[in-house]
Amino acid sequence: MSRWSIPPDLDTMGPRPGPSPHSMEPPMTKPNMTGQPPSRSTEESSGVAGWIDRRLPVISGFRAEYIDFRMPKNLNGLWNFGAILTVVLLLMLATGTFLAMHFIPTATEAFLSVEAIDRQLPGGWMLRGMHVVGANLFLAALYIHLFRGLYYGSYKAPREILWISGLVLMVLVMATAFAGYVLPWGQMSFWGADVISKAVGAVPVIGGTLEHILAGSDQLGDIFLHRFFVIHFILAFLVVAVVGIHVVAVHVAGSNNPLGIEPKTPKDTLPFHPYFTSKDLIGLVLFALIFALLMFFWPGLLTEPDNYAPADPMHTPADIEPEWYFLPFYGMLQSVPSKFGGLLAAAGSLLILFALPWLDRSPVRSMRFRPLCRVGLLGLVVAFVLLALVGKHHAQGSWMALGRISLLYYFGYFLVLLPLAPRLEKTRPLPASISAAQGDA
Numbered sequence: 001m002s003r004w005s006i007p008p009d010l011d012t013m014g015p016r017p018g019p020s021p022h023s024m025e026p027p028m029t030k031p032n033m034t035g036q037p038p039s040r041s042t043e044e045s046s047g048v049a050g051w052i053d054r055r056l057p058v059i060s061g062f063r064a065e066y067i068d069f070r071m072p073k074n075l076n077g078l079w080n081f082g083a084i085l086t087v088v089l090l091l092m093l094a095t096g097t098f099l100a101m102h103f104i105p106t107a108t109e110a111f112l113s114v115e116a117i118d119r120q121l122p123g124g125w126m127l128r129g130m131h132v133v134g135a136n137l138f139l140a141a142l143y144i145h146l147f148r149g150l151y152y153g154s155y156k157a158p159r160e161i162l163w164i165s166g167l168v169l170m171v172l173v174m175a176t177a178f179a180g181y182v183l184p185w186g187q188m189s190f191w192g193a194d195v196i197s198k199a200v201g202a203v204p205v206i207g208g209t210l211e212h213i214l215a216g217s218d219q220l221g222d223i224f225l226h227r228f229f230v231i232h233f234i235l236a237f238l239v240v241a242v243v244g245i246h247v248v249a250v251h252v253a254g255s256n257n258p259l260g261i262e263p264k265t266p267k268d269t270l271p272f273h274p275y276f277t278s279k280d281l282i283g284l285v286l287f288a289l290i291f292a293l294l295m296f297f298w299p300g301l302l303t304e305p306d307n308y309a310p311a312d313p314m315h316t317p318a319d320i321e322p323e324w325y326f327l328p329f330y331g332m333l334q335s336v337p338s339k340f341g342g343l344l345a346a347a348g349s350l351l352i353l354f355a356l357p358w359l360d361r362s363p364v365r366s367m368r369f370r371p372l373c374r375v376g377l378l379g380l381v382v383a384f385v386l387l388a389l390v391g392k393h394h395a396q397g398s399w400m401a402l403g404r405i406s407l408l409y410y411f412g413y414f415l416v417l418l419p420l421a422p423r424l425e426k427t428r429p430l431p432a433s434i435s436a437a438q439g440d441a
């Protein structure tokens with residue numbers, strides 16, 4: 001028998017309880033942690049499905065992870081956003097691929113090619129509309145998803161890697177969105193890119209070199225645009241790969257829940273299908289309604305009028321401001337009197353989230369039981385929104401003072417309140433179990 005041939009018994013193999021130590025048969029199903037029998041295992045599968053599954057357990061894997069997989073039964077609507085993000089990501093890849101077929105990444109033709117997609121390509125306006133609205137709602141869903149993690153303490157053990165993979169996604173998605181915004185080469189694309197490349201140039205010692213690497217030449221033009229087109233494309237696919245890791249990490253650690261306590265018995269959980277498939281579907285339909293409303297009725301709400309004028313390096317717009325989802329970071333950039341300091345504050349605001357599992361030492365996860373930190377987290381959201389307003393008002397006058405206070409609060413929450421909370425806070429008693437909290441123990 002050659003090294004790669006299938007052992008003769010594999011084709012004729014009947015159902016067996018599990019692989020023997022000497023068997024080359026792939027494991028049939030992952031053990032079900034709750035001790036409940038799976039609905040229908042592949043041990044019963046015959047025909048082509050069984051044949052494939054014994055060689056590559058995709059069918060039994062899918063069944064174990066998406067049909068029989070048990071989730072805490074008390075998940076609320078905030079647990080819908082992972083599925084929403086996954087679907088919007090697929091939509092972004094599909095629409096982006098078709099847009100890329102018509103986009104021309106040169107300084108003279110980029111703007112015109114986007115206009116042609118909007119006005120001449122059959123259905124092009126819808127393709128572009130979906131990509132633009134999709135980008136905005138993707139970022140909105142991402143912020144809600146992240147907030148859910150902060151509120152229910154989903155970053156705590158054993159979910160640290162899950163949290164960190166999420167943050168890597170966040171950084172990648174932000175970079176992808178920024179690179180994408182440059183592509184139509186309108187006034188805001190150009191001047192937004194100018195602000196950021198100058199901010200990068202403010203890094204001591206290596207700043208000039210970094211700025212030159214980013215721009216590719218002395219001024220932002222063809223090389224820069226081509227570079228950003230490639231970056232936008234590649235990052236989007238990298239995001240898909242990291243989502244794979246993220247979702248595996250969710251399935252290894254299991255979902256947290258609003259009470260922040262682990263399920264203790266099968267009574268605390270429900271199978272993924274049909275309970276959470278139907279719940280996710282309802283969330284997706286509601287989300288699709290908002291998506292359609294924005295795309296068909298208020299397309300101007302999310303776009304910047306200045307970006308409908310072609311990039312003009314000789315004419316600075318009166319107001320340079322990024323998309324709403326970058327405004328809080330723009331506010332941070334402006335609240336610090338030095339360019340490099342602003343860059344450090346904006347980058348630090350994201351980096352500090354990576355250390356969160358180790359900064360928050362409280363044994364209680366969910367903010368429902370943490371009165372002090374719950375108020376503190378509310379303050380963090382207010383500070384984040386205020387920083388966005390500061391960014392919108394260019395940190396002038398009293399906005400500057402507000403920006404600095406909000407920035408101090410932002411870092412204070414992570415560096416002072418959370419580390420000191422176990423000493424300062426009297427947490428509320430946790431319920432004995434999820435079922436007990438719901439009164440059906």
Ligand code: HEM
Binds near residue numbers: 152246
């Ligand atoms: C491309 C972006 C992302 C996608 C497609 C994605 C997808 C998912 C999915 C499908 C789930 C399981 C369903 C759910 O719990 O909602 C999940 C859970 C989770 N995600 Fe993400 N995610 C993304 C970004 C992020 C970010 C930016 C963070 C925060 C740093 C994050 C942190 C988490 C955490 C902590 C969980 C488990 C939450 C829990 O069970 O309480 N994810 N994600």
